[in-house]
Amino acid sequence: MEYFEVLLQVLFWGLYAGCIYILLATGLNLIFGVMKVVNFAHGEFLMIGAYITASLFALLNYNPYVLILLSMLVLMGIGTMIERFCFRPILGTGKLNEIFISLGLIYVLQNAAALVWTDEWRSIQSPYASITIPVGPLNVPLDYFIIIGFTAALLIGLYIFLKRSPIGRAIRATSQNRRGAMLVGINVERMDMISFGIGSAFAAAGGTLWVVSGQVFNPYMGSMPALKAFAIIILGGLGSIPGAIIGGIIYGIAENGAAFFLGGPWKDTISFIVLIVVLIIRPVGLFGEASE
Template sequence: MPELSIALQVLFWGIYAGCIYMLLATGLTLIFGVMKVVNFAHGEFLMLGCYATFWIVVLLGINPYLAILPAMLILGLLGIAVERLAFRPIMGTGKLNEIFVSLGLIYILQNGVAFLWGDDFRSMHSPYAAKTIPLGGINLPLDYVILVGFTALILIALHLFLKKTRLGRAMRATSQNRKAAQLMGINVERIDMLCFGLGVALAAAAGALWAISGQLFNPYTGSLPAIKAFAIIILGGLGSIPGAIVGGLIYGIAENAGGYLFGNHWKDAISFLILIAVLVVRPHGIFGEGEE
């Protein structure tokens, strides 16, 4: 049945795209939950994740999958620096300022990378690039299967971190009620910083997987995924991690199905139509609770 195998193919590609979106959106929603800041430059950290992975693999010649954690660590530290230098000074001075600072960061990061390493498309090759796994009449690229597994692993680790560790609990407390958390002796500014670093590290993981799975990347790769991640966290409810995960999955599948049905150049426009529809019909997202 060719229709079924095409549907499966579209579904699987959707899940694959969804994994990247999930990681990106989880990071974004984590930062939003704690700091109530939307970082429009979040996608630029995905792009930097691509480059970090690329350079680690090129310079050290190791298996790309081993480069994911170092890339996350490097970007996490960079994220902490960005929080300290750019976002901390404007915390509480109005939402518009956050948008404007992220806009500036987008310019700095994109063109900084273009200046350092040029703006040509790059790609890298995984040692498993040619291998596939047959499933239900279609051949799944092995890399994509590993990628889905990796995403699950990272999300489970995140879940355990937030639920079981002291620091994770402090993050959740700050997210629920900043003042009360402060009264309980939590250093909320330190939490902000670490949380931003963690969110950026998750974006870097998305970037690393994006690059390893053979996708092309250049300094401007991050902008569109970032906007989509934003749409996803609205879809899932701002600040909600389960919402970001389910939203990412739905989004990835919807986008690929839409791209298949209407042609690929419509992919991005479709994502925005979804976003606008969600915003107009349910401004607090599908899982979000009413606020304001």
């Protein structure tokens, strides 16, 4: 029965880690769908989101699960500004330029965070850290359930927003056909800003959930989750939000499985091995389309 216990444990870790990756990957996919831009500095939004929640927590001493909303709002503002001043000027000038701009942003954001908050490892305590819920033979922390529930709520909220609201419809129109959207009078540049803002807010939510669950963080913690989010996007297909969700769950479980069965150092590496193997077999990703 012990083996079953281990599998269940891995499954829960995977689901919870998967939630963080899903939030990142969904945001990236939303931005990619509308702007056809991949922001390599997306993990830095996650890191800043975590720091803003932690600072607000230290300042107000309020429940971090409520402060998450404030943190998302702040990041939405930062995200729209970065879109306006860094990505819009180079839109359509070549894909390499986006990668270079993101590189610059990584340097600026990481070290600005280190200047403001120092580069020491930090952690914050969830108010429910001591509460666990028995699931079969395991005691799963209540935080894991809140994280999974919060992620689901955000995704459902995004779905309703995109399907029902006029702005959501305009965003979908822009991502389907930018020129067509322009022709029917949609301000596509505003849609760029909005989707970049939402994507950044999702990253902030991911960062906050990451640290509330007891993970330590520093200004350089964003790169690794972001790269895993890219791997998920490649697996699930660029621009496909359902692909990001399924990919994120599979990925979180696979990664924690690898860490358990192969050892700690392989946790981060196995993802890239999977990624490279998939790309050898299918250069456009598992669910990606052959053309642009």
